[in-house]
Amino acid sequence: MSLHGPDRINLQELPAWFDALFSHCTNRLAADALHYVDGQIANTTCRIHASNQGRVDFIRSRLDVRPSEKPVEEHWFSLSGDEIGWRIPLWDDPNWNITSFDTALASAGYKVHPPFFDRDWIVQRISDGMAIHIVPRWDDLRPWDGGAPLRWIVHWSAQRRQMRLIHAGTLATQGHGVLLCGAGGAGKSGTVLSGLAQGLSSVGDDYILLDQRDTPRAERIYTVMKQDDKGLARFPDLDAKLRSVARNWHGKAEFDPRHTFPGQIISSFELVAIILPRVAAVPACELKPMARRQALDTLTRAMNAEFFGEISQTLFTMNRLLARLPAYELALSRDPADIAQTITRLIFELTSLDALERA
Amino acid sequence: MRMPMSVNQFELAAPQCVADEFDGEVVILHMATGVYYCLQGLGAAFWRDLMAGHALPDLIKAVASTDSALEEAVTTLGQDLIAAELLRPTTVNMPETAPSVLAAYVAGDRHLGLDSYDDMSDLVLSDPIHDVDEEIGWPVLKT
Numbered sequence: 001m002s003l004h005g006p007d008r009i010n011l012q013e014l015p016a017w018f019d020a021l022f023s024h025c026t027n028r029l030a031a032d033a034l035h036y037v038d039g040q041i042a043n044t045t046c047r048i049h050a051s052n053q054g055r056v057d058f059i060r061s062r063l064d065v066r067p068s069e070k071p072v073e074e075h076w077f078s079l080s081g082d083e084i085g086w087r088i089p090l091w092d093d094p095n096w097n098i099t100s101f102d103t104a105l106a107s108a109g110y111k112v113h114p115p116f117f118d119r120d121w122i123v124q125r126i127s128d129g130m131a132i133h134i135v136p137r138w139d140d141l142r143p144w145d146g147g148a149p150l151r152w153i154v155h156w157s158a159q160r161r162q163m164r165l166i167h168a169g170t171l172a173t174q175g176h177g178v179l180l181c182g183a184g185g186a187g188k189s190g191t192v193l194s195g196l197a198q199g200l201s202s203v204g205d206d207y208i209l210l211d212q213r214d215t216p217r218a219e220r221i222y223t224v225m226k227q228d229d230k231g232l233a234r235f236p237d238l239d240a241k242l243r244s245v246a247r248n249w250h251g252k253a254e255f256d257p258r259h260t261f262p263g264q265i266i267s268s269f270e271l272v273a274i275i276l277p278r279v280a281a282v283p284a285c286e287l288k289p290m291a292r293r294q295a296l297d298t299l300t301r302a303m304n305a306e307f308f309g310e311i312s313q314t315l316f317t318m319n320r321l322l323a324r325l326p327a328y329e330l331a332l333s334r335d336p337a338d339i340a341q342t343i344t345r346l347i348f349e350l351t352s353l354d355a356l357e358r359a
Numbered sequence: 360m361r362m363p364m365s366v367n368q369f370e371l372a373a374p375q376c377v378a379d380e381f382d383g384e385v386v387i388l389h390m391a392t393g394v395y396y397c398l399q400g401l402g403a404a405f406w407r408d409l410m411a412g413h414a415l416p417d418l419i420k421a422v423a424s425t426d427s428a429l430e431e432a433v434t435t436l437g438q439d440l441i442a443a444e445l446l447r448p449t450t451v452n453m454p455e456t457a458p459s460v461l462a463a464y465v466a467g468d469r470h471l472g473l474d475s476y477d478d479m480s481d482l483v484l485s486d487p488i489h490d491v492d493e494e495i496g497w498p499v500l501k502t
Contacts, residue, residue: 099374099390297478304482311483312388315395316379323382 003087010093011101015108017089018123025049025077025132028084038072039065042158042165042209042221044129046074048150051083055138059149061256064220074129076153081119081136088136091115098309113152114309117142124156131156143249148207148222155307162213164317167306169205170218171195171343172269176351177202178343179210179218179274179325183302187277187332190231191339196261197235198340203266205257207306210317211268216324219268225260226252234336272350273326274299275343280331285342288329295327326350367414369446376445380407387445393480396443400468401429401460402436408458409440412451422460432471439473 009017028034034049035056041048045068050056055078059065081088098114105112106126113122119140124131131153135141155165169180169188177200180188192205203220211217228251232239238260242253258265276290276298290298299318304311328346332339371378371387378387385398385406398406401422408418415437423430440446 103374293476293478300479301482311479312377312379312390315388315479316377316381316386319379319384319386320381323384 002085003081004085005087006089007087008092009089010091011096011104014105014112015110018105018108018110018112018125021086021123021132021134022125022130024084024086025075025079025130029075034077037065038068040068040070041065042154042163042219043161043211044073044157045070046076046157047072048076048078050078051080055080058146062146062149062222062224063154064223074131074157076130076150076157077132077134078150079132079134080138081134086134088119088121088134090119102309111156116308122152124153129157129160146248147224147226147254151207152307154207154221158209159313163209163211163219164313165207165221165307166210166303166317167206168208168210168218170203170208170269171340171347172201172203172218172266173344173347174351175269176272176347177218177269178347179208179271179321180205180277181274181299181302182276182278183298183305185279186302187279189225189227190234190279191275191277191330191332191343192225193227193231193235193238194336194339195343196257196264197238197336198344199264200340200344201264201266201269202257202261203268210321212317212320212324216271216321217268218271220265223256223258223265224254225257226250226254228252234334271325272347272354273328274321275328275330275346277330277332280333282331282333284335285333285338286331287342287346288331290327290329292322292327296322299327367416368412368449368451369409369415369441370449370451371410372445372447388483389443389445390483391444392477393483394443394475394477395479396445397474397476399474400470401433401463402471402473404459404463404468405433405436405471406440408460409446411456411458412454413458414453418458418460421458422464425461425464429469429471436471436473443473443475 034051035053036047036049037056037060038047041063048059109126111124111126119136122133133150151165158164169192171177171192180191182188189205192202196202203218204222205225207222209219209221211219232242242255245253245255248254296318300315303314375391376387376389378385383403385403386395388395405418419433419437422433
């Protein structure tokens with residue numbers, strides 16, 4: 001099959017290519033030529049289209065798509081160029097910089113993921129939130145895409161509603177809980193697993209939705225958790241269940257925690273603190289208040305690693321969060337029960353304090 | 360940056376600077392230097408008034424005539440905002456409402472300093488074309 005479109009593209013040509021791509025998708029949408037699923041994601045009723053049913057099923061298995069009776073507000077597309085007859089151009093603009101890239105495309109009506117990866121385009125039409133992620137073939141998706149498909153599109157959609165996707169783990173009890181933040185390897189996922197194994201709740205351990213429109217809340221957005229073999233060894237029951245699960249690109253088992261911890265994966269909760277865990281192997285967990293500026297630096301760096309190109313929004317979001325929530329550094333022990341108890345105690349202390357202040 | 364004496368009104372020096380206000384605190388990020396600045400209390404009110412179109416000399420005079428002990432601090436704040444290149448001259452209609460610095464003063468806010476932080480400048484200034492290691496990913500800077 002001959003493919004439509006240019007092989008290479010620069011900043012000047014990009015808006016016209018996006019115009020044509022969005023027009024093509026709109027026509028296919030009208031002709032009902034794509035597979036799709038409807039539902040509510042990040043407080044948006046959206047229709048997720050893909051160029052094959054398998055991709056729709058995969059996305060539905062990873063994203064928390066909730067039933068919705070409301071009309072579709074946004075259309076999101078996950079496409080393989082070869083399946084729709086489109087050649088996906090290579091970025092060919094050696095003198096680009098991120099500021100002029102963002103500015104030029106925004107003035108043309110698009111928000112676009114910076115072209116860091118070859119022939120991999122993620123773009124949102126600003127006027128109506130319609131968004132497309134397209135690669136030449138499914139094999140060209142980045143290896144980490146499977147853990148959180150459409151994450152930039154979800155993130156941009158959330159931003160339209162004064163929310164944002166953040167990279168954090170979560171633990172809660174009785175409707176209140178904490179964010180677990182930090183760079184990869186800090187111990188976020190292991191801490192979440194420790195809490196879940198001891199009966200706490202969570203909305204996720206990787207990407208979650210942060211809603212700061214009122215009292216800060218964490219909301220579930222993805223339905224997958226990840227853990228490597230070393231981490232799983234601390235949880236023998238879970239390790240046994242996941243032994244046959246294929247490992248992802250990072251050597252981690254991916255699983256749906258709703259099946260592994262039934263009833264403990266909740267939709268949302270009110271945040272009372274931010275915890276920055278650190279793998280320390282100390283005899284007992286050590287929890288210490290963290291200075292706001294130090295926490296801001298750590299949080300901004302960790303978030304920027306996941307949503308690069310948005311440094312000012314990231315800094316401001318984290319600063320707002322730290323203006324309302326205390327931050328703590330948690331030196332982790334090896335004992336899951338100790339970790340869970342330390343966090344539970346903190347949540348109860350802060351919730352009681354808050355209740356006293358409100359009274 | 361030196362401004363002619365005739366320049367009285369200022370606006371945020373966008374797009375090289377971006378600002379956010381929350382819970383009484385103003386944060387301004389200078390994208391070209393990577394430094395971010397914070398204003399609180401009276402300083403945040405002073406910034407709000409500047410952004411609303413109040414003339415800088417009028418604001419300095421308003422604060423100084425209310426409390427002469429603050430004259431030096433408020434003059435320094437105006438100079439610091441200009442020196443940090445967070446402002447650029449503009450001409451807009453003068454607002455009809457009174458500046459909020461006076462209400463902030465009455466409320467007890469006295470903090471007028473422009474706090475600056477450069478601890479994240481490496482992150483802000485990193486160049487995605489040349490600094491990103493394609494094998495490792497963003498934002499691991501090449502050494």
